[in-house]
Amino acid sequence: TIAIMLHEIPHEVGDYALLVASGMTKQKALCMQFVTAVGALAGCIMGLVAGGLVDRLTQGVLPFTAGGFIYIALVNSVPALMEDVSLGLKQSLGEALAFTVGIGCMVGIAMFE
Numbered sequence: 001t002i003a004i005m006l007h008e009i010p011h012e013v014g015d016y017a018l019l020v021a022s023g024m025t026k027q028k029a030l031c032m033q034f035v036t037a038v039g040a041l042a043g044c045i046m047g048l049v050a051g052g053l054v055d056r057l058t059q060g061v062l063p064f065t066a067g068g069f070i071y072i073a074l075v076n077s078v079p080a081l082m083e084d085v086s087l088g089l090k091q092s093l094g095e096a097l098a099f100t101v102g103i104g105c106m107v108g109i110a111m112f113e
Contacts, residue, residue, distance in 0.1 A: 003109045004069075008040055011073060018080055 012033050019029035047065070 002113055003106055004040075004044060006105070006109070007069065008037070011069075012037055014073075015076060018076055021080070 015036070016029050016033050019032060020026055024032070050061075
């Protein structure tokens, strides 16, 4: 869906930055991100096909999928954010604001999609 596509761009950029920061070469990190992006695209296509075939099944599966995306994003992001506590209140408020804006965007997309 549109929400997943809009989510994937910053998610992949964040993952790339984490991979490079953890010591992976830029080329290898880019290659790994390409592989995961292809997997996400295949999953999206399968989800759209399944959605057209069995609406009732996808209504039960989508909440678990959304939860999986949130879990993976937080597992990848929170340790890196918590690592440098010297950034202070301004950085924390900026991160909280970005998170809130992201939730607002997702709610807006869910309402109008």
